[in-house]
Amino acid sequence: MGRRSFLRTSAVLTTGLAALAASMKPLLEMNDFPTMERFLQKYYKEMTPQDMAKVLKRIEDEVEQQYGLRPHVRDLKPMDGVEYVYCLNLTRCIGCRKCVHACVAENNQSRDPEIQYIRVLRLPDGSLDVDKAEHFYAPDAVPEKGYFYMPVQCQQCKNPPCTKVCPVHATWQEADGITVVDYDWCIGCRYCEAACPYWARRFNFTKPSIPKERLNPDMSYLGNRPRRQGVMEKCHFCIQRTRAGRYPACLEVCPAGARKFGNILDPNSEVSYILKSKRVFIQLKEEMGTSPRFFYYFDV
Amino acid sequence: MRRAIRNYLVFLRRCAGLALVGDWRYYAWMGLLTVICLLGLHAYCRQFAQGLIVTGMSDEVSWGVYIANFTFLVGVAAAAVMMVIPVYIYKNEDLHDLVIFGELLAVAAILMCLAFVTVDLGRPDRFWHLIPGLGQFNFPKSMLSWDVIVLNGYLLLNVYICGYLLYCRYRKTKPAKWFYIPFVFIAIVWAVSIHTVTAFLYVGLGGRPFWNSSIVGPRFLASAFTAGPALIILAMQVVRRVTASASLGPASAGPGSAPPPPPKRRPATADDLVALTRYLPEIGSVPMEIRQQLLPMMEVLEVQSGDVLLRQGQTEDKAFFILRGCVVVKREEGGRFRITRTAGPGEQVGEITALNGTPRTATAFAEEPGLVLSLSAAALRLLMKSPQVNKIVRSRMSERLLITDRALMTLRSIVQVSMLINVFLLVNEVFKEFYSGNLHDASTKYLFVGLDHHHALVPWIWTAITFNLVAMVLLVLPVSRSLRWLNLTCVLCIVGIWIEKGMGLVIPGFVPTPLGEMMEYRPSLNETLVCFGIWTFGLLCYTVFLRMSVPILQGRLSKENEGAPEESGPSPAGGLGAYP
Numbered sequence: 041m042g043r044r045s046f047l048r049t050s051a052v053l054t055t056g057l058a059a060l061a062a063s064m065k066p067l068l069e070m071n072d073f074p075t076m077e078r079f080l081q082k083y084y085k086e087m088t089p090q091d092m093a094k095v096l097k098r099i100e101d102e103v104e105q106q107y108g109l110r111p112h113v114r115d116l117k118p119m120d121g122v123e124y125v126y127c128l129n130l131t132r133c134i135g136c137r138k139c140v141h142a143c144v145a146e147n148n149q150s151r152d153p154e155i156q157y158i159r160v161l162r163l164p165d166g167s168l169d170v171d172k173a174e175h176f177y178a179p180d181a182v183p184e185k186g187y188f189y190m191p192v193q194c195q196q197c198k199n200p201p202c203t204k205v206c207p208v209h210a211t212w213q214e215a216d217g218i219t220v221v222d223y224d225w226c227i228g229c230r231y232c233e234a235a236c237p238y239w240a241r242r243f244n245f246t247k248p249s250i251p252k253e254r255l256n257p258d259m260s261y262l263g264n265r266p267r268r269q270g271v272m273e274k275c276h277f278c279i280q281r282t283r284a285g286r287y288p289a290c291l292e293v294c295p296a297g298a299r300k301f302g303n304i305l306d307p308n309s310e311v312s313y314i315l316k317s318k319r320v321f322i323q324l325k326e327e328m329g330t331s332p333r334f335f336y337y338f339d340v
Numbered sequence: 341m342r343r344a345i346r347n348y349l350v351f352l353r354r355c356a357g358l359a360l361v362g363d364w365r366y367y368a369w370m371g372l373l374t375v376i377c378l379l380g381l382h383a384y385c386r387q388f389a390q391g392l393i394v395t396g397m398s399d400e401v402s403w404g405v406y407i408a409n410f411t412f413l414v415g416v417a418a419a420a421v422m423m424v425i426p427v428y429i430y431k432n433e434d435l436h437d438l439v440i441f442g443e444l445l446a447v448a449a450i451l452m453c454l455a456f457v458t459v460d461l462g463r464p465d466r467f468w469h470l471i472p473g474l475g476q477f478n479f480p481k482s483m484l485s486w487d488v489i490v491l492n493g494y495l496l497l498n499v500y501i502c503g504y505l506l507y508c509r510y511r512k513t514k515p516a517k518w519f520y521i522p523f524v525f526i527a528i529v530w531a532v533s534i535h536t537v538t539a540f541l542y543v544g545l546g547g548r549p550f551w552n553s554s555i556v557g558p559r560f561l562a563s564a565f566t567a568g569p570a571l572i573i574l575a576m577q578v579v580r581r582v583t584a585s586a587s588l589g590p591a592s593a594g595p596g597s598a599p600p601p602p603p604k605r606r607p608a609t610a611d612d613l614v615a616l617t618r619y620l621p622e623i624g625s626v627p628m629e630i631r632q633q634l635l636p637m638m639e640v641l642e643v644q645s646g647d648v649l650l651r652q653g654q655t656e657d658k659a660f661f662i663l664r665g666c667v668v669v670k671r672e673e674g675g676r677f678r679i680t681r682t683a684g685p686g687e688q689v690g691e692i693t694a695l696n697g698t699p700r701t702a703t704a705f706a707e708e709p710g711l712v713l714s715l716s717a718a719a720l721r722l723l724m725k726s727p728q729v730n731k732i733v734r735s736r737m738s739e740r741l742l743i744t745d746r747a748l749m750t751l752r753s754i755v756q757v758s759m760l761i762n763v764f765l766l767v768n769e770v771f772k773e774f775y776s777g778n779l780h781d782a783s784t785k786y787l788f789v790g791l792d793h794h795h796a797l798v799p800w801i802w803t804a805i806t807f808n809l810v811a812m813v814l815l816v817l818p819v820s821r822s823l824r825w826l827n828l829t830c831v832l833c834i835v836g837i838w839i840e841k842g843m844g845l846v847i848p849g850f851v852p853t854p855l856g857e858m859m860e861y862r863p864s865l866n867e868t869l870v871c872f873g874i875w876t877f878g879l880l881c882y883t884v885f886l887r888m889s890v891p892i893l894q895g896r897l898s899k900e901n902e903g904a905p906e907e908s909g910p911s912p913a914g915g916l917g918a919y920p
Contacts, residue, residue, distance in 0.1 A: 063382035070389045074465050083476050170856040207484035208469040209476040228462015230402045231484050237547025239854045242399055246391035269391040270462030328546050
């Protein structure tokens with residue numbers, strides 16, 4: 041190679057590399073660069089208890105480093121002989137949205153941008169057609185005359201369309217009926233979000249932000265541990281509470297007593313009683329064949 | 341074996357070399373594409389760092405232009421098959437030379453598809469979760485896992501078929517049928533599958549009534565077979581134009597100049613036939629007595645650079661075998677001249693006229709001083725009585741690069757039929773949605789007439805429908821037989837279908853949400869830049885593919901001229917330098 045062509049080639053190469061480097065500069069402001077450990081983390085169902093213990097400790101370290109508060113992260117397994125069911129009394133619901141905010145607080149959802157699992161619909165009396173629903177009603181006082189309210193969250197379908205479409209098994213139905221997401225396995229394709237007939241899934245379009253003082257340190261792997269940018273999340277019936285024998289946060293906060301939760305396999309549970317004694321209950325979009333574990337009913 | 345690998349590596353190196361040299365127009369074009377690509381990369385890096393929040397997507401409309409472009413481009417890739425079917429099933433000669441360009445377009449389109457799905461991922465770093473065996477591959481339940489398989493499979497099939505055919509052409513050997521015909525037929529079925537699977541991606545979602553319709557699959561195929569061949573019609577004209585030069589080169593007789601003296605000729609001898617046998621061993625099968633009969637019908641020409649052996653349009657019926665040197669065949673199309681073939685020692689020119697009596701399809705002239713064996717049509721027929729000679733001569737008849745208007749008109753009739761079917765299916769869909777007036781037509785209403793004061797898509801879809809209808813009318817009228825009108829029609833088809841099945845299909849599926857919320861979507865600037873970047877990347881790939889394959893198809897890059905200095909800049913014969 042002659043001197044001139046060498047000089048020319050190196051000038052072209054240098055310019056090219058400089059242009060490439062300049063165009064990749066935004067990567068320096070990376071929100072969330074995965075460490076090798078996180079990059080290679082195994083799939084939830086393939087982790088041994090030892091693997092899981094390590095991952096849980098690492099998550100606790102990461103959360104402590106970021107929020108200055110040491111959380112307690114567990115991996116709670118489904119209990120034998122338990123299948124969770126939710127019943128919601130539409131006669132009682134007053135549309136106060138306290139459940140929405142209790143859920144956000146309990147489940148460490150992003151405050152900016154806002155992520156909420158529960159959407160309360162205001163419907164005109166007489167119709168269950170969601171196309172007539174008002175999502176952003178804001179009166180001085182609820183309930184309003186002529187309307188009723190229907191909170192919608194993940195319906196925990198027996199036949200969930202979302203898990204079927206996931207290309208990497210990152211979301212699945214647990215033995216107790218809860219559909220969960222492995223936040224560390226989801227690739228963020230959002231196919232499940234398109235598949236869900238209840239608009240129950242939420243995506244982290246950017247890094248979630250939670251004020252330090254609002255962090256709920258009682259966490260679980262498949263539940264309310266802080267999520268990362270670019271992954272899907274959804275209502276999981278407060279898995280960190282319900283698998284430890286407590287009620288979901290939305291139920292506890294409900295001032296109207298509209299929300300009932302329990303084990304359908306236990307004939308003496310409250311939900312068993314409701315489903316046995318009410319003549320009509322509603323499974324939202326029943327015609328989809330999704331068979332929700334979330335039932336709406338009226339008192340009268 | 342080692343020799344074969346070495347040869348193949350030399351082939352790859354020479355192809356890569358071709359992509360790096362060219363005249364200033366080529367560098368300017370590639371430079372422009374690279375700059376836009378880097379702008380797209382910059383935008384994507386911003387998205388990678390900050391998340392998909394920099395796009396216009398939301399939980400309400402969770403797929404946008406990325407997936408819209410993906411859907412459109414899967415159709416373009418699938419449409420390559422519309423070139424393959426006429427050639428391999430109906431033995432259409434006109435499209436024969438264009439098949440490779442169609443398949444290379446499919447490769448470029450699939451690369452763009454893969455790029456579009458990758459930029460749509462929230463966690464591209466977890467890409468490996470999709471790799472069967474390494475990650476968790478939800479096959480066969482998830483339609484997306486089917487898509488991963490069919491798209492990558494289609495990419496491999498096309499890369500293999502193009503690579504094999506080009507390598508054979510480079511070595512000037514006849515492709516072994518068993519090595520590619522089965523794959524061609526697999527690719528035909530596969531092409532339909534990639535688009536059907538992509539349609540099923542939407543059709544399978546019961547919660548989205550706008551997509552959950554069995555007509556989506558057929559509509560996808562109809563629109564793909566409209567837009568794909570339309571794109572190929574335009575692309576082929578660009579190839580034809582940039583690979584042609586304004587003059588015949590050294591063979592052009594200037595207006596005032598005296599015609600060059602005719603080449604020296606002498607009667608052929610038995611030694612000349614022996615010399616030919618060295619390059620064309622099949623001659624060895626010709627019996628001695630026939631050789632004796634042949635000799636009086638042949639002569640040997642001593643040609644100088646630029647000497648014309650035959651001229652396009654003439655009917656004089658001699659055929660020629662090259663004994664030494666190199667002969668270039670150029671064809672005039674629309675006032676410009678393009679190399680369709682290059683013949684070296686042992687290869688023939690002029691055989692088509694000699695055998696069929698049709699006028700010369702191109703002009704052949706010597707590129708360098710050499711020896712040419714000239715023989716009459718009767719002599720060629722006599723020679724071809726030997727089955728071996730017949731086979732090799734006939735197989736070499738197809739080794740040329742023609743982009744004829746007839747081929748473009750064949751593509752036009754494909755576009756014509758597909759567009760009629762496409763519009764018919766659209767009418768079916770619109771009738772069903774609007775006439776029955778059921779509750780599930782909210783998305784269709786939003787798309788066509790707007791819903792609850794939201795009409796972002798209305799002007800788009802009506803533009804698309806207008807374009808499609810105008811294109812349909814033009815296609816059925818004879819006016820689209822003229823290239824200028826055909827080109828306009830193709831542009832209308834491509835733009836119309838891009839809107840109709842990109843934005844017009846993906847976005848309304850999300851509006852209103854399954855809970856009845858109205859939220860509109862507009863792509864952000866960042867998102868648009870990423871799209872431009874990917875389209876330019878595809879154009880860059882296609883340019884490089886053409887840059888490599890055109891000289892091979894023209895016979896200018898072959899194993900024989902290995903070691904000869906690579907051409908750069910305008911060569912006397914137009915050659916590579918004339919390509920963009």
